[in-house]
Amino acid sequence: xxxxxxxxxxxxxxxxxxxxxxxxxxxxxxxxxxxxxxxxxxxxxxxxxxxxxxxxxxxxxxxxxxxxxxxxxxxxxxxxxxxxxxxxxxxxxxxxxxxxxxxxxxxxxxxxxxxxx
Amino acid sequence: xxxxxxxxxxxxxxxxxxxxxxxxxxxxxxxxxxxxxxxxxxxxxxxxxxxxxxxxxxxxxxxxxxxxxxxxxxxxxxxxxxxxxxxxxxxxxxxxxxxxxxxxxxxxxxxxx
Numbered sequence: 001x002x003x004x005x006x007x008x009x010x011x012x013x014x015x016x017x018x019x020x021x022x023x024x025x026x027x028x029x030x031x032x033x034x035x036x037x038x039x040x041x042x043x044x045x046x047x048x049x050x051x052x053x054x055x056x057x058x059x060x061x062x063x064x065x066x067x068x069x070x071x072x073x074x075x076x077x078x079x080x081x082x083x084x085x086x087x088x089x090x091x092x093x094x095x096x097x098x099x100x101x102x103x104x105x106x107x108x109x110x111x112x113x114x115x116x117x
Numbered sequence: 118x119x120x121x122x123x124x125x126x127x128x129x130x131x132x133x134x135x136x137x138x139x140x141x142x143x144x145x146x147x148x149x150x151x152x153x154x155x156x157x158x159x160x161x162x163x164x165x166x167x168x169x170x171x172x173x174x175x176x177x178x179x180x181x182x183x184x185x186x187x188x189x190x191x192x193x194x195x196x197x198x199x200x201x202x203x204x205x206x207x208x209x210x211x212x213x214x215x216x217x218x219x220x221x222x223x224x225x226x227x228x229x230x
Contacts (some may be wrong), residue, residue, distance in 0.1 A: 004160075014210075033217070042222030043161075043207065056217055090162060102122055105151065105211065110160040 002027065004094050005074075006109035014117050019079040019086070022053040025094030032075045033106060034067060037089040046090075049075060082116045089113045121210050123221035131229045132196050132217040138193040138224050140208030148210040150191040151218075152182055159168075165189065178202070201227045 005024040013019050025032050034046040043057040049069035064082075069075040079086055079100065090113075093106035122141045130136055142148060149168050153161040172184040174200025182193045191208060205225050211218040 006160075035220070043220040046218050048217055059217075070216070072152040093161075105149070105163070105166060106161075106209075106230070107163075 004092055004107055006028075006090075006092050006108035006112050008112060009046070009110065010113050010115070012018050012115045012117060014084050015083055019114055019116075021077040021090050021092075021111060021114070022074040022080075023077070023092030023094075024074040025092075029094035029096050031067055031068050031095045031097060033093045033095075034075075034077050035091045035093065037091060037111070039088075043091065046077070075108050079114070082114070084116045085117055087116045121208055121219050121221040123208055123224050124204075125198060125224045126222070127225045127227065129227040132200050133197050136193075136195045136198045136226070138206050138208075138226070140191045140193065140204050140221060142191070142208075143212050144189075144210065144212070146212065147186065150182075150184060151209040152176065152180070152191075152193045152210070153207045153209060153220075154178075155207065155223075157204070158201050161207060163175050164193070167197070176187060198226075198228055200230060 004026055007022050030051050032049045035043040036046055037043050047060050047067045048056040052071050064080045066078045066116045091111045092109045095106050120143045124139055129131045151166045152164040154164050154173050155161045163182050165174050165182055167174050175181050180195050184191050205223045207223045208221040
């Protein structure tokens with residue numbers, strides 16, 4: 001089974017541009033979580049999605065950030081008008097419905113590293 | 118407030134020495150507990166997990182962790198560290214349901230030859 005696939009692995013954007021990060025969960029997983037890792041900080045939760053639904057976006061900045069997980073295709077984290085402070089590693093994790101409900105165990109991708117110039 | 122604390126930001130050990138990384142949590146109920154490892158430039162890999170039962174759990178790469186309810190702790194241990202163990206280690210807790218798994222800030226392990 002392929003693991004959680006994230007692309008691009010590295011993305012460079014200039015201030016004001018848009019960044020789109022993609023995440024394909026493991027086969028059979030329908031729960032997707034996005035986390036952000038800033039330098040010298042831990043993993044901060046951003047958003048939790050199921051197919052076509054945002055379940056919890058309490059960790060998302062109020063402006064410029066959005067996420068979706070359509071019925072077909074990968075989950076996308078979108079950052080509009082990027083600023084230098086958005087430079088970070090963005091990790092996607094997925095879980096099976098039963099596993100997520102029962103335990104919260106997550107399977108992580110290798111991350112997308114965004115650099116804003 | 119619910120929280121996960123990893124009090125040590127950096128830990129330095131010599132190769133072959135024993136290792137203990139600390140993790141404390143603050144939750145009303147016993148959560149599900151995890152340790153993940155992140156090698157430089159990589160994603161997070163699950164080392165081990167505790168759901169219930171035996172409070173000493175074995176993981177991959179020779180790691181183990183012990184759940185101590187009285188201390189609200191889930192410390193990670195390894196009897197003899199290898200240079201390849203140098204990485205970032207994250208403790209995490211989950212409660213299931215729609216609860217979002219929460220991570221500690223991580224402990225960076227440095228291994229001296």
